[in-house]
Amino acid sequence: MSVEIILFFVFSVCTLAGASLVIFAKSPLTSAMSLVATFFFLAGIYVLLFAHAIAALQIMVYAGAVMVLFLLVIMLLPLKDAPPPLRLSPARWIGALSSATVLSILIYASLQWHNSLETNTTGQNALMYFGNLEDIGISIYTQWLFPFEALSLLLLAAILGAVVIAKKRI
Amino acid sequence: MSAFPSLAFSSMLLPAMPASTVSPPSFVQTLLPAAILAVTAMLLMLTEAFSVSKSRSYQAILAAGASAVAGFLAFQNTQLPAGFILNDRGVADGFSSWITLIACLAAGMSSLLALGFFRQRNAERGEFYALLLFAAAGMSLLAVSNELITLFVNLELMSVATYALAAFWRRGNRSVESAFKYFILGAFASAILIYGVALLYGATGTTQLNLLHTALPNALKTTPWLSWPGLILVLTGLSFKIAAVPLHMWTPDVYEGAPTPVTALMGAGIKAAAFVALVRVVLHVGDSSAVLLHILSFLAAITMVVGNLMAIAQRNVKRMLAYSSIAHAGYILIGVAALFTTSHWGNDVGVLSVTKVATPTIETLRPAALQGILFYLLSYAITVVGAFGVLAAIEKREDDGAADAWDLNRLSGLATRRPGWALAMALFMFSMGGIPSTIGFLGKLYLFKVGISAGLIGLSVLGVLASAAGMYYYLRVIVYMYMKPSPETEIGLRHWSTEFVLAVSAVAVILLGLLPGPLLDWLSQAALFIPN
Numbered sequence: 001m002s003v004e005i006i007l008f009f010v011f012s013v014c015t016l017a018g019a020s021l022v023i024f025a026k027s028p029l030t031s032a033m034s035l036v037a038t039f040f041f042l043a044g045i046y047v048l049l050f051a052h053a054i055a056a057l058q059i060m061v062y063a064g065a066v067m068v069l070f071l072l073v074i075m076l077l078p079l080k081d082a083p084p085p086l087r088l089s090p091a092r093w094i095g096a097l098s099s100a101t102v103l104s105i106l107i108y109a110s111l112q113w114h115n116s117l118e119t120n121t122t123g124q125n126a127l128m129y130f131g132n133l134e135d136i137g138i139s140i141y142t143q144w145l146f147p148f149e150a151l152s153l154l155l156l157a158a159i160l161g162a163v164v165i166a167k168k169r170i
Numbered sequence: 171m172s173a174f175p176s177l178a179f180s181s182m183l184l185p186a187m188p189a190s191t192v193s194p195p196s197f198v199q200t201l202l203p204a205a206i207l208a209v210t211a212m213l214l215m216l217t218e219a220f221s222v223s224k225s226r227s228y229q230a231i232l233a234a235g236a237s238a239v240a241g242f243l244a245f246q247n248t249q250l251p252a253g254f255i256l257n258d259r260g261v262a263d264g265f266s267s268w269i270t271l272i273a274c275l276a277a278g279m280s281s282l283l284a285l286g287f288f289r290q291r292n293a294e295r296g297e298f299y300a301l302l303l304f305a306a307a308g309m310s311l312l313a314v315s316n317e318l319i320t321l322f323v324n325l326e327l328m329s330v331a332t333y334a335l336a337a338f339w340r341r342g343n344r345s346v347e348s349a350f351k352y353f354i355l356g357a358f359a360s361a362i363l364i365y366g367v368a369l370l371y372g373a374t375g376t377t378q379l380n381l382l383h384t385a386l387p388n389a390l391k392t393t394p395w396l397s398w399p400g401l402i403l404v405l406t407g408l409s410f411k412i413a414a415v416p417l418h419m420w421t422p423d424v425y426e427g428a429p430t431p432v433t434a435l436m437g438a439g440i441k442a443a444a445f446v447a448l449v450r451v452v453l454h455v456g457d458s459s460a461v462l463l464h465i466l467s468f469l470a471a472i473t474m475v476v477g478n479l480m481a482i483a484q485r486n487v488k489r490m491l492a493y494s495s496i497a498h499a500g501y502i503l504i505g506v507a508a509l510f511t512t513s514h515w516g517n518d519v520g521v522l523s524v525t526k527v528a529t530p531t532i533e534t535l536r537p538a539a540l541q542g543i544l545f546y547l548l549s550y551a552i553t554v555v556g557a558f559g560v561l562a563a564i565e566k567r568e569d570d571g572a573a574d575a576w577d578l579n580r581l582s583g584l585a586t587r588r589p590g591w592a593l594a595m596a597l598f599m600f601s602m603g604g605i606p607s608t609i610g611f612l613g614k615l616y617l618f619k620v621g622i623s624a625g626l627i628g629l630s631v632l633g634v635l636a637s638a639a640g641m642y643y644y645l646r647v648i649v650y651m652y653m654k655p656s657p658e659t660e661i662g663l664r665h666w667s668t669e670f671v672l673a674v675s676a677v678a679v680i681l682l683g684l685l686p687g688p689l690l691d692w693l694s695q696a697a698l699f700i701p702n
Contacts, residue, residue, distance in 0.1 A: 102399075109369075109395040146259040147320040150311055153208055154327040157304040160215065161334025164297045165349075 004048055011044040028074045032067065039063040053133045197255040199247060200262035203240035203270050204310040207277070210236035211303035218296030226294040230285035230667070233299035234278045237306065241274030244310070248692060252699040254316060258378060261316035261450075264696020268544045269313035269446040272551050276439030277306035279555040279671050284431035286665030287562050291339070298338055302435065305331035309443035318367040318377040318404075321447055322360070325411065328443055329356050332436065336428040348427020355410070355420045363407025369400030383454040383701045390458055401455060405465065408451060411444035414469045414503065415476040418496045422480075425492035426576070430562035433488065437495050437558060438551035445502055445547060449509070449540070454701055456510040466507040467629050473500030474636040481643050488561055488576040490643055491554070494602060497640055498550050501633055505543040505617050508624035509536055535624055536700045541693045542613075542620040548689075549601070549613035549682070556675030557598040560591055563672070564662045581647060583656020590669070592651045594676040601679045603644035604637050608683040 018038035025031045039062045046055035140148050214229055244267050252263035281299055288294045308328030315321035333356060337349030371377050373396040374385040389397040410417040425433045456462050477497030484490035564580055574580070585592040601610030614637060621630035682689055 105395070105399050109399065112393070112395045143257045144259070144319075146256040147317070147323045150320065150323045150327060153304065153307065153311075154323055154330060156212075157301065157308075157327055157331045157334075160297055160300060160304070161330055161337075164295075164301065164334050165337045 008045065008048055011041045011048070015041040015045065028077070029071075032070045032074055035070065036063050036067050039067070053136050195247075195250045195253050195255060195262040197260065197262070199250065200255055200260065200266070200314060201311075203244040203247070203274065204307045204314075206236055206240040206243070207274070207303045207307040207310065211300040211307065214296045214300040214303065218300075221296075226296065227285060227289060229294065229296045229299050230281045233281040233303055234285075236303060237274040237278030237281065240306075240310075241271050241278065244268075244270035244274060248696045250697065252697040254380075255314070258380065259317045259320050260314040261379075261699050262314060263699035264693075265446065265449070265540060265544065265698050266310075266313035268548070268693070268696060269442055270310040272442045272548055273306045273309035273313070273439045275548075276309075276435050276442070276551055276555060277302055279438070279559070279675070280431045280435040282667040282671050283434055283555075283559050283562050284429075286668040287429065287431050287565075288339070290567055290663055290665065293339060295338075298335065301331045301335050301338070305335065305435065306439060309439050312443045313446045315447070315450065316379050318370070318379065318382075318451075321379075321450070322364050322367060325363070325444075325447060326360060328440065329360065329411075332432070332440060335432045335435070336424060338432070339429040345427040345429070348424045351420055352424040352428075359407045359410035359417070362403050362410075366400045366403025366405075366407060369396055370404065371400075373397035373400055379450060379454040380701060383457075386455050387458040401462070404451060405448075405462075408444065408448045409469060412441065412448055412499050412503075413444075413496050414499055415473040415496065418473070418477070418499075421496055422484075422489045422492040425495070426486065426488045430488070430558050430565060433492075434555045434558035434562070437491070437554035441495065441499065442547040442551060445499075445506075445543065449506055449543065452506060453509060453536075463507060463510045466503060466510070467626060470500050470503030470507055470629055471632055473497070473503060474633055475500075478636045478640045481640065484643070485578050486576050487578060487581065487647060488558075490647075491557055491561075494640065494643070495554065497636065498546075498602075501614065501617055501637070502543055502546055502550075504621040504626060504629050504633055505539050505546065507629065508539040508542075508620050508626055511535070511624040511626060535620075537694075537698055539620045539624065540698050540700070541690075541696075542616040544693055544696075545690070546613040546617050549609040549679075552675050552678045552682075553598050553601040553608075553610055556594060556672055556679065557602065559668060559671045559675065560595040560598070562662075563588075563591055563664075563668045566660055566662050578646065578650045579654075579657065580659075580661075581650045582654035584651040584661075587656050587661055591672065594672045595651060596648050597676050597679050599644040599647050601683070603641045606683075607680070609679050609686070610683075612683060612686050 015038055018034045018041060021034035022031045022038060025034060039058060043055040043058040043063070046052075046058060210232060214232065217229060217232075247262070247267040248264050248271070250262065250264075250267070252261070254260065255262050281302055284298060284302070285294075288298065305328050308324050308326075308331060312321065312324040312328055315324050333349065333353040336352050337346070340346050340349070367377060370382065370386075373389040373393045374382055376382055376385055386397065386401075406417065410420075413421040425436060428436065452462065452466065456466075474497055477493050477495075477500055481490050481493035481497060484493060561576055564584070565575055581595070584595070597608065601608035604611045604614040614633075618630045618633055621627075621633065
């Protein structure tokens with residue numbers, strides 16, 4: 001068993017544990033901090049996938065900036081001591097059922113994927129250069145220029161929308 | 171052979187372009203309308219920051235003017251040859267240009283409606299028109315997208331701007347609820363869409379629609395566990411955006427709670443842009459399996475039936491129009507389903523069975539279906555802008571989103587108090603119901619005709635029956651306007667911009683309903699990009 005495999009298991013188990021804690025933790029603050037942990041371990045998995053730049057961005061943007069915002073919002077929320085108990089309405093049952101369906105499809109898919117993985121070893125060399133900043137920069141500014149520029153419009157519209165909604169009353 | 175009759179005097183507005191000298195489209199030409207919209211939006215943001223003038227009416231005029239210029243450029247683009255642009259991330263063809271035109275029409279008309287509406291409520295802001303133009307730019311870019319990530323980003327540009335527009339005028343719980351619901355459910359739908367895109371990428375190794383077209387049939391065989399969930403999730407996300415049953419629940423609440431000019435934009439622009447996204451995706455993936463044809467025709471059937479049945483029960487005219495917009499999405503879905511019948515003759519599923527008809531081949535059927543969809547989207551956009559324009563006009567300033575603000579009683583005796591508005595509303599209702607000599611009738615005629623020639627006979631008959639049932643609630647509005655005594659309550663004030671929109675839509679409804687020739691000619695001349 002190589003180091004990568006061991007690291008992958010460490011990272012993935014920790015990611016799953018963190019993600020579950022986000023959902024099941026009683027205090028929103030615990031949820032938020034578990035989310036930080038989840039982001040960190042996810043970044044580890046990105047590194048294993050040769051996506052170094054994405055891993056760095058993940059830590060800087062998500063584990064850093066976005067989480068600070070999360071904590072600020074939680075600080076501003078009027079937190080009650082006990083959240084209302086979870087009741088199982090028909091809508092919730094349908095939701096649970098469809099989530100379970102999607103999950104089982106995905107588990108089945110990944111098992112099948114795993115079986116077919118043995119035959120697919122192409123692109124190992126391409127992977128070495130896949131995730132570095134230069135490669136990402138070149139592809140963003142050449143092949144992906146259109147969605148990239150559209151994204152800047154999207155961000156502008158989102159900022160403007162946030163400002164409009166944040167105004168008390170027009 | 172074109173599905174539409176043609177008249178000789180049609181192409182006078184268009185630049186003459188002999189077939190031998192055409193060059194592939196340049197991205198500048200294709201993206202110019204969207205660029206004008208986006209730059210004007212930024213300009214409007216700056217006016218809000220730096221303008222010292224008290225009056226803000228020029229902002230709406232500026233927005234409407236930019237939409238008109240962009241719309242005119244898009245109209246000229248409709249006759250350009252089709253081709254890929256921007257590293258194949260975009261596709262420029264008649265379809266994208268026509269949808270851009272519809273988006274500009276919707277944006278221009280709604281900004282004029284908003285001018286009167288917000289002026290009377292003392293709520294004019296440059297941000298509103300900036301968001302409106304951003305939404306229109308998003309629609310236009312969405313129409314150009316030929317790649318799933320690009321499509322997603324542009325869909326989000328359109329949606330995010332519209333979420334903010336829905337929340338712009340917050341009066342009472344209703345409008346807050348509407349905006350919040352729209353945002354949460356819309357974000358959920360986008361997440362489903364991008365999840366599906368990720369799975370499709372995993373299965374085929376591409377997000378490029380034209381490459382997906384060749385890669386997907388194979389992927390459905392070798393990795394069905396990955397490509398099928400991906401395909402279904404993408405279709406689910408897009409069905410939410412076009413408000414197809416069973417993903418229509420948000421529509422009535424959002425349409426009702428949003429400011430009426432914004433509702434007009436949603437009905438006219440967002441619907442058309444969401445349909446172009448759906449059509450682009452299914453055009454490339456639809457041939458790979460007959461199951462998709464069944465899904466689409468099933469969606470069309472239940473959307474038509476449920477939309478019309480739910481609309482009958484509504485006394486609130488704004489909600490009624492929301493349900494009717496669901497029903498109209500169902501009719502258009504017949505046209506979408508008709509795109510694929512030639513690939514899957516003889517797959518019978520009860521009332522939705524595909525009957526083999528002698529005439530059409532894929533080369534004649536697909537352009538006819540696309541033109542039918544475009545004509546319907548255009549006719550619906552013109553009509554729905556007018557209908558919501560009347561609702562915006564009768565809304566009083568004090569209503570503040572009250573529950574009975576759009577009750578049928580408000581329309582009682584409108585014919586004696588505001589004969590012009592009543593006449594316009596009657597025309598819009600006739601057009602939506604599909605009474606001959608209106609544009610709505612022709613839209614339905616061509617769409618059902620395409621459905622029948624595509625072999626979707628059961629579905630088209632169902633469509634005709636559903637629209638006959640729909641006549642009930644459209645005519646009820648006219649009964650209230652013309653046959654009920656008018657109550658003593660006050661009615662909304664006049665404003666020239668609102669009346670201008672009503673007049674333009676009403677004239678367009680009747681004029682294009684009587685003389686559709688030029689429009690049909692332009693539509694049939696548009697070079698449509700169709701994968702073979």
